[in-house]
Amino acid sequence: MLKRKREESSKREHNPYRRRVLFFLLLGWGLLLLGDRVSELRVYQGALIAIYALAIGSLILLTGYSGQLSLGQGAFMAIGAYAAALTQIYLQPPLIVTFIAAVVVAALFGAIIGGGAARLSGPYLAGTTLALALGLPTLANLFSFLGGETGLYFDVGIAPERFGAEFTLYKWFFWIAALATLIMLFFIQNILKSRYGRAWKAGRANAAAAQLVGLHVGRRKVLAFTISAGVAGLAGALLGMVSLVAPSTFTLSLSFAIITGAVLAGLTSLTGSILGGLVLVIIPEIAEMVSGNFGESEAVTANIPGLITSLLLILTVLFTPNGPAEQWHHHKEKKKQRAL
Amino acid sequence: MTLKVERLVVEHGAIRAIDGISFEVAEGSLAAVIGSNGAGKTTLLRTLSGLKDAKLGKVSWMGRDITGMKPEDLVRRGLAHVSEGKSVIPELTVKENLALGGLWRNNKTELAQSIEEVVEIFPRLGERMSQRADTLSGGERQMLAIGRAHVSKPSLLLLDEPSLGLAPLVVEQIFQTIAMLCRDRGITVLLVEQNALGALAIADKGIIINLGKVVAQGDAKELIDDPALRSAYLGY
Amino acid sequence: MQQVINVFLIGISIGSIYALMSLALVLVWRSTRVVNFAQAGQAIVTTYVAWEVVNRSGSFLMAFILAVAIGGLIGGLVESGMMRTLFKHASDGPVAAVAPVIATLGLLGVIRALVGLIWTNEGKRFESPVSTAGFVIGDTTLPFSRLNLLIICTAAIVMIVFSILFQRTNLGLALRAAAYNPEIARLSGVKVSMTRTIGWVFAGAAGAVAGILVSSNDTLNPYSLDVLFVFGFVAAVVGGLESLVGAVVGGLVLGVGLSFITFYLGTSLVFPTAFIVLVIVLLVRPSGIFGVKGARSA
Ligand SMILES: Nc1ncnc2c1ncn2[C@@H]1O[C@H](COP(=O)(O)OP(=O)(O)OP(=O)(O)O)[C@@H](O)[C@H]1O
Ligand SMILES: [Mg+2]
Numbered sequence: 001m002l003k004r005k006r007e008e009s010s011k012r013e014h015n016p017y018r019r020r021v022l023f024f025l026l027l028g029w030g031l032l033l034l035g036d037r038v039s040e041l042r043v044y045q046g047a048l049i050a051i052y053a054l055a056i057g058s059l060i061l062l063t064g065y066s067g068q069l070s071l072g073q074g075a076f077m078a079i080g081a082y083a084a085a086l087t088q089i090y091l092q093p094p095l096i097v098t099f100i101a102a103v104v105v106a107a108l109f110g111a112i113i114g115g116g117a118a119r120l121s122g123p124y125l126a127g128t129t130l131a132l133a134l135g136l137p138t139l140a141n142l143f144s145f146l147g148g149e150t151g152l153y154f155d156v157g158i159a160p161e162r163f164g165a166e167f168t169l170y171k172w173f174f175w176i177a178a179l180a181t182l183i184m185l186f187f188i189q190n191i192l193k194s195r196y197g198r199a200w201k202a203g204r205a206n207a208a209a210a211q212l213v214g215l216h217v218g219r220r221k222v223l224a225f226t227i228s229a230g231v232a233g234l235a236g237a238l239l240g241m242v243s244l245v246a247p248s249t250f251t252l253s254l255s256f257a258i259i260t261g262a263v264l265a266g267l268t269s270l271t272g273s274i275l276g277g278l279v280l281v282i283i284p285e286i287a288e289m290v291s292g293n294f295g296e297s298e299a300v301t302a303n304i305p306g307l308i309t310s311l312l313l314i315l316t317v318l319f320t321p322n323g324p325a326e327q328w329h330h331h332k333e334k335k336k337q338r339a340l
Numbered sequence: 341m342t343l344k345v346e347r348l349v350v351e352h353g354a355i356r357a358i359d360g361i362s363f364e365v366a367e368g369s370l371a372a373v374i375g376s377n378g379a380g381k382t383t384l385l386r387t388l389s390g391l392k393d394a395k396l397g398k399v400s401w402m403g404r405d406i407t408g409m410k411p412e413d414l415v416r417r418g419l420a421h422v423s424e425g426k427s428v429i430p431e432l433t434v435k436e437n438l439a440l441g442g443l444w445r446n447n448k449t450e451l452a453q454s455i456e457e458v459v460e461i462f463p464r465l466g467e468r469m470s471q472r473a474d475t476l477s478g479g480e481r482q483m484l485a486i487g488r489a490h491v492s493k494p495s496l497l498l499l500d501e502p503s504l505g506l507a508p509l510v511v512e513q514i515f516q517t518i519a520m521l522c523r524d525r526g527i528t529v530l531l532v533e534q535n536a537l538g539a540l541a542i543a544d545k546g547i548i549i550n551l552g553k554v555v556a557q558g559d560a561k562e563l564i565d566d567p568a569l570r571s572a573y574l575g576y
Numbered sequence: 577m578q579q580v581i582n583v584f585l586i587g588i589s590i591g592s593i594y595a596l597m598s599l600a601l602v603l604v605w606r607s608t609r610v611v612n613f614a615q616a617g618q619a620i621v622t623t624y625v626a627w628e629v630v631n632r633s634g635s636f637l638m639a640f641i642l643a644v645a646i647g648g649l650i651g652g653l654v655e656s657g658m659m660r661t662l663f664k665h666a667s668d669g670p671v672a673a674v675a676p677v678i679a680t681l682g683l684l685g686v687i688r689a690l691v692g693l694i695w696t697n698e699g700k701r702f703e704s705p706v707s708t709a710g711f712v713i714g715d716t717t718l719p720f721s722r723l724n725l726l727i728i729c730t731a732a733i734v735m736i737v738f739s740i741l742f743q744r745t746n747l748g749l750a751l752r753a754a755a756y757n758p759e760i761a762r763l764s765g766v767k768v769s770m771t772r773t774i775g776w777v778f779a780g781a782a783g784a785v786a787g788i789l790v791s792s793n794d795t796l797n798p799y800s801l802d803v804l805f806v807f808g809f810v811a812a813v814v815g816g817l818e819s820l821v822g823a824v825v826g827g828l829v830l831g832v833g834l835s836f837i838t839f840y841l842g843t844s845l846v847f848p849t850a851f852i853v854l855v856i857v858l859l860v861r862p863s864g865i866f867g868v869k870g871a872r873s874a
Contacts, residue, residue, distance in 0.1 A: 069674035116859050123611035126677045127809045135847035142844045303692035310685025317678045318661050415765035431756045444765030
């Protein structure tokens with residue numbers, strides 16, 4: 001999994017940043033002192049890619065493998081972020097504990113909501129989770145310890161000294177995010193390959209048939225929802241780490257962005273989630289280039305990314321109903337068959 | 341001027357439900373299609389009325405090729421299909437169900453007239469005009485379904501197991517009505533039935549199908565008396 | 577006592593707007609078995625158009641009529657352009673199952689972006705066509721204003737028009753038949769592909785009315801109708817998603833309920849309450865107040 005991620009990024013990243021991934025693992029931070037050709041912005045974007053990939057992975061886990069579409073991943077991310085920030089603020093435990101808290105609390109909420117959601121299908125679940133995504137962040141204004149609109153600051157501290165003085169805060173963020181994402185994706189992959197994962201797939205393909213062979217579709221759906229929420233919670237904590245734990249971070253747009261990434265990734269392949277994260281980060285870049293041609297008005301820069309992602313979303317779902325990745329697979333297989 | 345089905349093939353995915361069926365029904369006559377469960381009778385009717393696409397073959401009615409035409413257009417050419425089960429909309433009232441059949445003609449006086457005719461044929465419906473269809477009994481629903489088809493003024497009527505789940509007395513009444521529609525009003529009828537004896541008794545022609553193929557067709561009276569068919573397909 | 581009546585009337589006013597959005601969602605659901613997540617997005621476009629017309633001509637009536645017409649047009653175009661293509665390509669893959677949700681969400685995004693490009697994301701003040709000062713009885717000023725009255729009357733007119741249309745006309749019968757049982761409708765000669773489009777057209781028009789009414793005397797931006805959508809959805813679910821009457825009643829009940837909560841418990845509890853109502857209805861009585869049992873898994 002780790003290797004695959006590296007291959008992914010080496011294939012798709014055009015900046016020398018991926019080389020540093022290898023160098024860091026091979027030679028340690030000593031080499032980093034030699035040259036720092038990548039801007040802080042790129043490091044920050046690297047962290048974002050990892051975080052988005054993790055959030056997309058949580059949705060793929062849910063939709064691709066259990067047939068449920070949640071529009072509320074952003075809400076679970078918010079729960080995770082607040083859980084992590086509050087744990088950090090009030091208990092100041094080791095860093096890892098705050099992340100565990102994020103996963104556990106978000107999963108707990110996921111289990112509660114999943115208990116109801118398992119009975120819903122299609123648009124009902126979508127609408128309910130949409131209400132959740134829109135409504136949950138407003139709770140921050142209700143309880144003062146949640147910090148209202150300004151939110152909370154999830155402080156993970158600076159990198160340990162042994163990483164060297166050149167090791168910037170954003171680099172530290174990146175390593176935390178990348179590591180957490182890789183471990184989590186590895187974990188999800190294992191679940192999906194397990195008996196449970198196959199059971200979920202069976203549940204999605206045909207609820208009645210799965211019931212016949214003794215699979216508890218309802219219970220598995222709740223489980224899928226729970227794990228997915230937990231993973232999303234971790235992604236939320238990471239996002240809170242690089243930005244702010246506030247309602248403005250966990251907007252509806254975030255939930256929609258995650259869905260876009262997941263759909264573009266194909267909803268079936270977990271490796272696609274990294275690609276999805278990449279797309280989400282790259283599109284604003286492209287949009288910036290595009291909007292440059294239109295004059296740099298604020299309306300243009302603010303809306304071109306949304307336009308591009310939404311158009312991609314529609315085209316994907318209209319013309320490659322099983323996701324671009326699978327479509328391509330299909331295409332290749334047909335070619336092979338013809339060749340035979 | 342007949343209903344003509346030529347080498348019709350219809351598939352549900354991998355299942356070939358109709359496997360090369362050919363037959364003709366003369367105008368103004370009543371033909372009964374008999375076959376056991378899964379023989380392909382419903383599929384046949386659904387293909388004729390345009391709900392299902394044929395894979396191969398041709399259907400023509402009154403000398404025109406109607407293969408692949410949509411149901412809503414076929415209604416305008418005088419074809420009415422009472423589908424399997426009680427073919428009514430339970431959420432609508434009896435009157436609305438009947439009016440539905442006449443919607444496409446968009447003519448209020450003609451509609452009122454047709455509805456009156458239906459009430460003449462099935463007086464029980466007349467007393468229940470403003471009741472929702474889901475309050476009707478099974479037999480009344482079947483009457484309503486046939487009534488709705490009648491309101492659309494068909495020249496070709498396709499009926500899918502109208503006797504299903506009805507008491508013998510009601511079955512008899514329905515069969516007599518069907519025969520009457522054919523004899524008195526000149527409607528060509530294709531009647532799909534499990535109840536072979538009852539259907540063949542009122543039919544001019546019998547078509548026996550099994551596993552998507554025609555195994556016998558001919559004069560209804562002769563089919564009833566054929567001992568080989570009796571034991572193999574008619575089951576009495 | 578007087579206060580209770582006031583809060584109730586305000587609730588009816590806001591509830592009738594929810595009812596219109598809920599009606600729009602139900603119309604689409606009945607015609608194509610799709611929840612249109614872009615319903616509020618479509619309404620955003622028409623509301624901006626209305627804002628533009630009011631600013632240029634000063635005529636609220638003209639703005640209203642134009643917005644409703646454009647709302648219907650957009651609804652029809654979305655159905656015949658996007659949704660039809662979607663159903664044609666539909667297969668049974670994992671995406672296909674949730675494809676309508678994704679497609680309408682995508683549409684919502686496109687609409688927002690386009691609206692932002694044309695009118696910028698900055699909030700626009702949508703002036704109320706009538707006075708927002710409360711009625712004065714004796715020497716007390718009520719919170720209930722002319723605008724509230726206008727909202728209630730407009731919504732009531734729209735609902736009456738719809739109810740005549742659905743209950744008394746041939747088109748209405750065709751629409752209902754196609755909604756309940758497309759196959760029997762087709763066998764009766766109803767052009768179901770046309771009734772689907774018409775359902776979307778009506779929904780677009782109803783949504784346009786809701787958009788204008790909710791934005792009057794308020795700020796308009798590309799995201800300002802999200803909340804309307806969610807409350808419309810909750811109202812539709814409360815009403816059973818199948819029933820037009822249910823949609824209206826659901827909207828009114830929700831509006832009144834939330835009005836009381838706002839007044840006695842504060843604004844911040846409105847959303848949590850709506851969400852809890854939604855979840856409870858879905859769990860306890862999944863077919864809604866007016867729904868038929870077993871209709872939920874479609
Ligand atoms: N929608 C469908 N999908 C797949 N297979 C189908 C479908 N409808 C019918 N079949 C198959 O086609 C064959 C013919 O079915 P059909 O319903 O036409 O039979 P029938 O003669 O009407 O039976 P019955 O008397 O029980 O109504 C059966 O094997 C059935 O399983
Ligand atoms: Mg049958």
